[in-house]
Amino acid sequence: MNNESLIRFCDVSYRYESDNETPLPLAIKNINIDIKKGEFVAILGHNGSGKSTLAKLSNAIILPESGNVFVEGMDTADEKLEYDIRQKVGVVFQNPDNQIVATIVEEDVAFGPENLGIEPAEIRQRVDDALKSVGMYEYRLHEPHKLSGGQKQRVAIAGVMAMQTDCIVLDEPTAMLDPKGREEVMKSMLRLNKEMGKTVVLITHYMDEAVKADRVIVMNSGNVVLDGTPREVFSHEEIIENAGLELxxxxxxxxxxxxxxxxxxxxxxxxxxxxxxxxxxxxxxxxx
Amino acid sequence: MSILEIKNLSYKYGVGTPFEIAALDNINFSVEKGEMVAIIGHTGSGKSTLIQHFNALLKASEGQVLLDGKDINESRESAHKARFRVGLCFQYPEYQLFESTVYKDIAFGPTNMGLDKAEIDRRVRKAAEFVGLKESMFEKSPFDLSGGEKRRVAIAGVMAMEPEILIMDEPAAGLDPRGRRVILDLIRNYREKTGSTVIIVSHSMEDVASVADRIIVLNKGKVAFNDTVDAVFSHESELREMGLNIPQITKIFSELKKFGFNLSTDVYTVDDAAEEILRYLHKGGN
Amino acid sequence: MIKDITIGQYFPGDSFIHKLDARAKLIVVFLALVEIFLCKNFLSLALIVIFAIVSVAISKISFKVVFKGMKMIYFIIVLTSVLQIFYNDEGTVLLDWWKLKITTGGIFTAIFMAIRIICLILVSSLLTYTTSPTTLTDGISRLLSPLNKIKVPVDTLAMMMTIALRFIPTLIEEIDKIMNAQKARGADLDSGNLVQRAKALVPIFIPLFVNSFRRAYELAFAMECRCYNGNNKRTRMKQMKFSWRDVVAFGIIAVMLAGIILLNHFFGAVI
Known part of the structure; x- marks a missing residue:
């Protein structure tokens, strides 16, 4: 781990569009977070606390209403940099079924690199490496819909790995999985971080997952209420409970x-x- | 007599093809009136297949499902009636909402039962109360609600049929800790107020430990354990092999017991655990 | 059951036929289908039957699977053949009863048609059995790529096709789930008149549409995250390269064409 910043949220606010006249309240309020290279950060918060919005802000899927998000110094608001930013920061979403594009595992993992216009031989190499890194290589010719939830989610992680991003943001990747699936995905995340040096941002409401992170950030109604090591953060019982979470x-x-x-x-x-x-x-x- | 009795039940997929799989293999157990039973198993253990037999959505390849001692597949009529006597609330039930208003959606089940308007109204209001939905929400579109509210509307839709047995498949799946607690509390409250038999299906031991009287563990289509919460949790290593976990508190207590601390192991909540340890410390003459 | 249909399914493998280039395979299958229609007598048809059987054997897909996949179509085969029996009244009369007349000519035509349809299905299902849907779509889009010049968005259409294929099993599963959930609330889906039945579908289709939109929305985000924007110059991991195999396949199909024309010419047409 070093001190170089990878994703930096500077005074970021965001508001979802309303269906009617009255605007919705801010989902994210003046947030400042600096995620360093090589860190394993867990972002905790109840449903609707704004934590998932952070995932979409981190790679220019949505843009802040005010403030800026920088990925290695690149402003996500700069349209020309969109591609470069998404090659730095990849996102895995909650529902594994809704992020797998192809009908064969390896073809799905190849989807990202294909979009980037990478040479076929290199894509092959990347796909194989990515699948091995999440322990899904033997399943490369399987059909995704026949895999278990944990396996699907690992394929989704491999899909991001094949783009060789420096950072992977996971938005509640285990919320729909059973204990075994959760353990598989957790193992993959730790491996990416500890052995391959990837920056991992895990958005979750499972405390036992957050315990394994280097750093925990707690969100409540669009604000950061705690930020520190798991030990520091979990000593604030009252703030945690007020944030709708449980130790x-x-x-x-x-x-x-x-x-x-x-x-x-x-x-x-x-x-x-x-x-x-x-x-x-x-x-x-x-x-x- | 047991309200629900499962006798030698087996279910096979793809009978007559090379892909024939026994999803359920000779299942036997019974549920007493007013009991709260948890069926536990990892994904693919057969638990979702099993509960669909209880209201005749699936028909067993072999064996019987007895409701009050009578086979529910005895006739077409009894099978149809079983749908109302055994209320089955599926996983992620919010994805099955379809009506234009919350009220109408909750009323769907009772309307299908052919009840009169006044009775439907009474049931909808009562079910809404159980799940904590205010009357001001009745005319809202269910699609405009938050995730947790949608789930409660869907649960009310099943409760409004006032089934003798209520089955909930993973009622707390995907919710945050507060959402989980709200759902589990309302199920407990429903059971206390109505005295109904409740079956909770889950893969989370933490969720069911504090609410269930008994746990039935399903593994590879067979009943692995059928016992009190305490007795089932004592098989930690076997449960682990089945892809299940035991609650942290149970883990701590069984571990401490191994080291010679004389603690009772039938505690599952933090409060009970703290009390038990304090009791032990005071008595232990520390 | 919907789940039992094997037509259109893909069975991974590494046979000669699996390894054919998708474009070559598409053209060869297309030509084979044309040849099936060109057959005018049993000798040329026999050539096709041999071709079909040998192809299945080479593909290492069990005949059991192939014929099981045709189960759904047996009815059509039988129906078409039976109609042929009465349609053709040439040859010796075998049975003449009321308005029905069965002749040797009719029987021959019926058998001919049955074999023809079976061959058609064998050859075309072999295409999907041995080619992954994505590769197939890929092959089609590359064959059609000249259309890009006249502003037909071939790549986008191919992507839509792939996604449709990917989500068919997911949606079938979802329909199943919603139906069971509504049945559990007493919805009656299997009785009543047409209007009642149509009405009973509302609780199925509304959630299905709502969920599909949600899925589509999430999928769009996920694709964007992986740098898809609809007009990038995409490369493909699986290169399409013609190999000696494709030349062999084209050779076989050309020889067959010549054979069929010759057999038709020298032995006359029965159909």
Missing amino acids: PDSSKLALKLKKNGVNLPDGILTPDEFIEAFKFSLSGGASH
């Missing part, structure tokens, strides 16, 4: 016990951390 059960339990005088450290996020801390506390290791 992981392990954190909630730890906080509750602390309030009742049990000696536990701050920032417990997972069951394993809880168990360790609890045993340590009872063994008298931390008694004052």
Whole structure:
């Protein structure tokens, strides 16, 4: 990870178009976020908090009402740069069925590079690499509609990887999946980030996914209300609950016990951390 | 007598083709009146296929579905009646809304039952109340509502048939934590107020742990477990192999027990868990 | 059941026929269909039958699958042949009862027609069995690419075709789901008169349309994200290159054409 900025939201506001006379309220209000190269950022928020709008703003699918979004210094409002921006930042959406274009897995993954006018031999190479990176290479000749939800979503991720973007933004990629599918997709995301150095922005409302990120941003009614490491962010129980979210059960339990005088450290996020801390506390290791 | 009894039920896809698959294989269980049962299994375990047998949408290749002791496929009429006695609310039900107003959409089921206007009106209002829809929304188009509201309209549409058994397939799928809680609370409330039998189908143990009396785990078309929540959760490694997870609290408690902490394991909510630990600490003479 | 139809399905493989260039395959199939119509006697028809059977064998698609796929069309085959029996009254009369007259000529024509239709279906379904829908669309669009010059948006049409093919199974599944959901609310879809039945479809079609629009909207976003804008100069991963195989295929079809013309000429027409 370095300090170079990849996506920068500067005083960004956005409003969806209304069907009638009265304009809708702002979906995004004067937001400032700086996503650095190589980071794994989770953006949390309840439905309608504006978090999905950020995904579309990040690669010029929609443009801010006011303020600017910069991708490696390129302003998304500059129409000439649209292509360059989308080659830097790719987006995967919630419903895997609605983002797969072709009838064969590998042909779908090839769709992006084909649009970019890349040489056939190079596309082949990219498609194979992309499919291998999400563990879907054996399925390259399958029909997408016969795959499981988790597999479809990994094909969608491969589709973005084949464009060799530096950053992949995933808009609730696991919301429609079962636990197994969620785990598969989560593994792929971590691999892209940790092993291949891609910047990953995961938009979600699952806390246990956010725990695995380097940085967590919490959105509430169009504003950023928290921004920090998972440990920092999850210590603010009240702000999290006000944002319509819930802490992981392990954190909630730890906080509750602390309030009742049990000696536990701050920032417990997972069951394993809880168990360790609890045993340590009872063994008298931390008694004052 | 059980209100619902499943006897030796098997269902095969593509019978007579080389692609024949047994989606359900010799399923047996029963549900008592007023019970809240959860059917759990990962995608493809057969749970959605199974529940479509309960109201005769699918007909079993072998075996029977007994409603109050009578085979629902006995006659065309009994099969049709089963649709109203067993209310089935599908996954993502908001994608099946079609009427011009919320009121009309909720009234669709009761109207199909051939009830009179006054009775339909009573049922629509009552169902709307259960799901927390205000009267001011009745004349709105269902397509103008938010995602969570649409889901509640769709659920009300099934509740308005006042079925003896209400089946909900993944009622909280795709919702955020607050949305999930609202939906689960309203199901619990519905059950308490009406005393109806409720079956929840889900792949999320967290969602069902706190509401269900009993869990039936389906794996590869077979019943893997059929027991109390507590007993089912004790099979952590088997559940994992089936692509299911157990709630964090359960994980913590079973782990602590392994280390010799004498804790009760039938707690699933954070509040109960905290209470149990505090009770243990006070008693434990720490 | 809709799901049982195998016509138009693609069976991946790497046979000689799978490996033919899509453009070549399209032209060869087209020529084969023309040749089927050119057959005038049983000898030339036999040539076609051999061609069809050998092609299926080479493609390594089991005959079971191929004939199962034709199940839906058996009715049409039988109907057309039966009509032929009564249509033709040449040759020896075999049966003459009331207004019905069956002759040897009629029987021959009926058999001829049946074989002809079966060959037609065999050859054309072999095209879809051995070519992925995307490749097929691709082949069509490349064959039609000269039309680009007269401002026909061939590439856009091909993309629309691909997307349609991609979403057909998704929509079938969706219709199934909506129908079950409405049936669960007591919707009666299988009884009543025509008007009642038409009315009963409203709860199916409105959600279907609403959902399809939502899908289309989301798909448009996803395609935009992957740099599609409808007028880019796209390249393709799968290059289309004519190979020796295509030359062989053209050779076979040309030899067959000559054979059929000769057989028709020397042995006379029965049809």
